Amino acid sequence: MNMLDGTSSTETSATRAAYLSLRDMILVGKLPAGEKLKIEQLRKLLDTGASPVREALSLLTSDMLVERIDQRGFRAAPASLANFEEILTLRCTLEDMALRRSIAHATAAWEERLVLAHHRMKRVAGTDAFEEAHKLFHMTLLSNAQSPMLERYCSQLYDLNIRYRYLAAGGARYQSRDIAAEHVSILDAAVQRDADTASIALLHHYRLTGEYLSTQLADL
Amino acid sequence: MNMLDGTSSTETSATRAAYLSLRDMILVGKLPAGEKLKIEQLRKLLDTGASPVREALSLLTSDMLVERIDQRGFRAAPASLANFEEILTLRCTLEDMALRRSIAHATAAWEERLVLAHHRMKRVAGTDAFEEAHKLFHMTLLSNAQSPMLERYCSQLYDLNIRYRYLAAGGARYQSRDIAAEHVSILDAAVQRDADTASIALLHHYRLTGEYLSTQLADL
DNA sequence: AAGTCAATAAATATCGATTTTTTAGTCGAA
DNA sequence: TTCGACTAAAAAATCGATATTTATTGACTT
Numbered sequence: 038m039n040m041l042d043g044t045s046s047t048e049t050s051a052t053r054a055a056y057l058s059l060r061d062m063i064l065v066g067k068l069p070a071g072e073k074l075k076i077e078q079l080r081k082l083l084d085t086g087a088s089p090v091r092e093a094l095s096l097l098t099s100d101m102l103v104e105r106i107d108q109r110g111f112r113a114a115p116a117s118l119a120n121f122e123e124i125l126t127l128r129c130t131l132e133d134m135a136l137r138r139s140i141a142h143a144t145a146a147w148e149e150r151l152v153l154a155h156h157r158m159k160r161v162a163g164t165d166a167f168e169e170a171h172k173l174f175h176m177t178l179l180s181n182a183q184s185p186m187l188e189r190y191c192s193q194l195y196d197l198n199i200r201y202r203y204l205a206a207g208g209a210r211y212q213s214r215d216i217a218a219e220h221v222s223i224l225d226a227a228v229q230r231d232a233d234t235a236s237i238a239l240l241h242h243y244r245l246t247g248e249y250l251s252t253q254l255a256d257l
Numbered sequence: 258m259n260m261l262d263g264t265s266s267t268e269t270s271a272t273r274a275a276y277l278s279l280r281d282m283i284l285v286g287k288l289p290a291g292e293k294l295k296i297e298q299l300r301k302l303l304d305t306g307a308s309p310v311r312e313a314l315s316l317l318t319s320d321m322l323v324e325r326i327d328q329r330g331f332r333a334a335p336a337s338l339a340n341f342e343e344i345l346t347l348r349c350t351l352e353d354m355a356l357r358r359s360i361a362h363a364t365a366a367w368e369e370r371l372v373l374a375h376h377r378m379k380r381v382a383g384t385d386a387f388e389e390a391h392k393l394f395h396m397t398l399l400s401n402a403q404s405p406m407l408e409r410y411c412s413q414l415y416d417l418n419i420r421y422r423y424l425a426a427g428g429a430r431y432q433s434r435d436i437a438a439e440h441v442s443i444l445d446a447a448v449q450r451d452a453d454t455a456s457i458a459l460l461h462h463y464r465l466t467g468e469y470l471s472t473q474l475a476d477l
Numbered sequence: 478a479a480g481t482c483a484a485t486a487a488a489t490a491t492c493g494a495t496t497t498t499t500t501a502g503t504c505g506a507a
Numbered sequence: 508t509t510c511g512a513c514t515a516a517a518a519a520a521t522c523g524a525t526a527t528t529t530a531t532t533g534a535c536t537t
Binding site: 050051052085086087088089092108109110 | 519520521522523527528529530
């Protein structure tokens with residue numbers, strides 16, 4: 038017995054539960070950037086043991102969401118405008134590469150997954166589920182690159198970026214810009230296997246958001 | 258009181274000691290790719306507790322040297338020709354970017370660190386210290402990119418590559434090719450701030466090694 | 478008033494034991 | 508023989524307690 042997706046009602050391990058909670062708390066800013074993360078405090082907050090918390094924090098290190106300083110514990114990764122711009126640059130380079138590779142290996146099955154992901158994203162526009170569906174759409178774009186490490190990097194960078202969105206605006210709320218149209222352009226170009234057009238549209242999408250966020254983050 | 262470099266005689270924490278040992282064992286193949294890593298077994302091997310071992314393994318996950326499967330422990334990251342080629346491709350893209358940025362920000366101080374790193378590497382050619390000095394030279398090349406995340410990725414990928422060298426040849430032993438000359442070309446171009454030439458030389462260096470390793474790894 | 482140093486408090490790191498979960502075997506029924 | 512349910516052994520995950528390390532405080536010197 039298992040659910041449709043990976044989210045079963047009872048989480049498997051305490052470590053995994055702690056990992057997901059902490060990760061979410063960092064992404065949405067509940068645990069502010071740069072903040073000291075005390076084991077005892079988190080243990081009580083999550084109502085679990087110290088070992089799962091420690092292990093979860095160690096794992097979050099992989100995602101660059103937590104920093105570990107030997108002998109003096111953990112802290113939420115600091116945020117800065119420079120860091121945000123670094124993330125944006127890396128994303129543009131790596132997603133460009135991944136998207137081109139995805140398209141190069143295009144198949145009907147991938148095309149269909151893409152259309153489906155896009156449809157589902159539109160379906161939940163404006164709801165809480167959008168955040169997840171949006172990531173899924175973007176990751177589906179890259180999912181055919183046949184390069185697991187590259188996909189992992191992109192996924193990581195995507196999450197790091199989310200944090201800055203919350204930092205700037207307090208949510209996944211999008212601005213006046215017509216995001217939906219941008220998504221359609223990317224989708225169409227990808228389905229038509231036009232790598233150059235798709236890549237330009239994708240990077241345009243990121244850079245516009247990046248510019249907007251940069252202005253909001255000027256004080257960081 | 259502290260030593261010249263970061264290697265003090267008494268390691269700070271048990272976790273750090275375990276991390277360094279395990280990392281080294283994986284890189285040189287003492288813990289073969291894909292192998293199950295049992296806590297109890299490693300605990301005895303390193304003569305330490307289970308907690309430091311677990312935490313060290315969690316940290317090695319960041320480096321993509323260890324895989325963690327929820328509820329069923331850890332294993333050394335598997336190796337394959339496809340994975341090797343993926344690493345090579347990513348390295349070429351990311352190091353190219355990092356090197357160009359380094360050169361774009363070139364200063365006299367960086368130049369000097371570079372010359373020094375190169376000199377030290379030549380100095381220890383043929384000894385055990387070469388491996389470390391070689392990495393230091395390459396990382397110094399990228400160290401001026403003013404992009405910590407990019408440097409981290411490059412460092413990670415460098416280490417992953419080392420493992421394949423050991424897998425293919427059983428050591429840092431270099432072949433007939435004149436590696437030293439290649440290093441000089443890269444150094445010279447970098448010092449002259451000629452990004453195109455430096456990048457071409459660097460990628461050439463990697464691709465030649467990559468080709469050689471690929472043939473050796475055909476059976477993976 | 479600034480700086481040291483020792484004593485104390487707080488937090489991290491580590492250990493050893495216990496609980497769960499997975500894995501490997503074994504036995505019997507189809 | 509093959510499949511499945513059951514059992515025993517192994518391993519992972521987790522807990523609670525202890526040992527170490529770092530951070531803080533305040534009296535004492537210069």
